[in-house]
Amino acid sequence: MNGKRILLIVGGGIAAYKACELIRLLRKQGAVVRCVLTEGATHFVQPMTFAALSEQPVHTSLWDLKDEAEMGHIRLSREADLIVICPATADLLARMAAGIADDLATTLLLATDTAVLAAPAMNVRMWQHPATRRNVAQLRADGVTVIEPDEGPMACGEYGPGRLPDPEAIVAAIAAALGSTRGPLAGRHLLITAGPTHEPIDPVRYIANRSSGRQGYAIAAAAARAGARVTLVSGPVTLPTPPGVTRVDVETALEMAAAVEAALPADAAVMVAAVADWHAEAAAAKIKKPADGTPPALSLVENPDILAGLARHATRRPRLVIGFAAETDDLLANAQAKLTRKGADWIVANDVSGDVMGGADTHLHLVTAAGIEDWQPMRKDDAATRLVARITESLS
Known part of the structure; x- marks a missing residue:
């Protein structure tokens, strides 16, 4: 990002x-940052703070005669390589979508032909409100990059999507928007699977598992932050796509296998998804409960073994193939057996007998031909960062 000019618009939210x-x-990566604060933003953070951090003048008003004479909002809006709005409040997104220009921030946004990236932050109900969803859809249709907010506890005490993503994630999104992604995995392609698969048995029911996809998504986010080109093949989950990640949505194991094949070649593959072992020939109509209470018989067919197929790929095997082993008993013995049986380079073993599936914490063991590493309990995000660091060492 060396020498890239970022115009940062700071919205009026607690974030x-x-x-x-x-x-x-951004400055650590060599970018030049110039700031515009909305009136609301000045109630949370003083302009002097942004001036000191950016070492640039800070702009707060459309009616500042000195700023208009020396710079002008038109010039200010067009000299940047990228305009970033952080945090993008519900009010600011609404005014952008409607084309309103009633302050410095919205006026320069309407006057620019520069690419725009918005990082939303607001209360969960505000983010999920139909008006906000319409505004976000309109902005994306207009060419604005609106990244998804994080999910978690908020300053107001509620929980859900609406938290501002971590600054590191926003930097990754900015780098992707500028086409200047750098990092230890720059130039590498990582293929990652995440989430469950759903195997329909009729139009309303399916065979599935409790995988939330959180670990796979965390690994995809960490790989993107490290500069990799990331393809994330995802089963049905409710998680937002990590910044800088290309996401391919699938439902069944057969669809996931096809998507994995289509994403090759890759330098490394991390197969985190909890793929169903079997599928049934789905009935055309809802299966009715028999009058005598006899359970219906399902004829199950084995699904393709995506990990083993990738590890033994005849022409496009990734240099590093990593599988996950979610076990409820005999964790390490089962993981070592899986390493040999599947032909993978590494197996990441995790005990899912508690509340790991869907939770924020995990306890992983890295199983390789050289032995077993116990990583101790940690947050899934931290485990993802550690795994990506090991992948980086291996590929380099």
């Missing part, structure tokens, strides 16, 4: 303080 860290990270 405005995180824009300070964003400036630090």
Whole structure:
């Protein structure tokens, strides 16, 4: 990002303080950052803070005669390589979508032909409100990159999607928007699977498991932050796509196998998805409960073994093939057997007998031909970062 000019618009939300860290990270990568604060933003963080961090003048008003004489909002909006809005509040997104220009921020956004990236942050109900969803859809249709907010606890005490993504994730999205992604995995392609598969038995029922996809998505996000080109083949989950990641949505194991094949070649493959072992020939109509209470018989067919097929791929085997072993008993013995049986390079073993599936924490063991590493309990995000660091070492 060396020499790239970023115009940062800071919206009036409690998450405005995180824009300070964003400036630090952008400047560390060589970007030149100039800031525009909305009136609301000045109630949370003082303009002097942004001036000190950016070492550039900070603009707050459309009616500043000195700024208009020396720079002007038209020139300000067009000299940047990218305009970033962080945090993008519900109000600011609404005014952008409607084409309103009633302050410096919205006026320069309407006057620019520069690419725009918005990082939303707001209450969960506001993010999920139909008006906000319409505004986001309109902005994306207009060519604005609107990244998905994170899910978690909020300053208001509620929980859900609407949190501002971590500054590191926003930097990754900015790098992708600028086409200047750098990092230890730059130039590498990582293929990652995540989530469950759903195997229909009729139009309303399916065979599935409790996988939330959180670990696979965390690995995809960490790989993108490290500069990799990431293809994420995802089963049905409700998680937002990590910044800088190409996501391919599938439902069944057969669809996942096809998507994995289509994504090759790759330098490394991390098969985190909890793929159903079997599928049934789905009935055309809903299976009715027999009058005598006899359970219907399902004829199950084995699904393709995606991990083993990839590890033994005749022409396009990734240099590093990593599988996951989710076990409820005999964890390490089962993981070692899986390493040999599947032909993978590594197996990441995790005990799912508790609340690991769907939770934020995990306890992983890395099983390789050289032995077993116990990583101790940690957050899934931290485990993802550690695994990507090991992948980087292996590929380099």
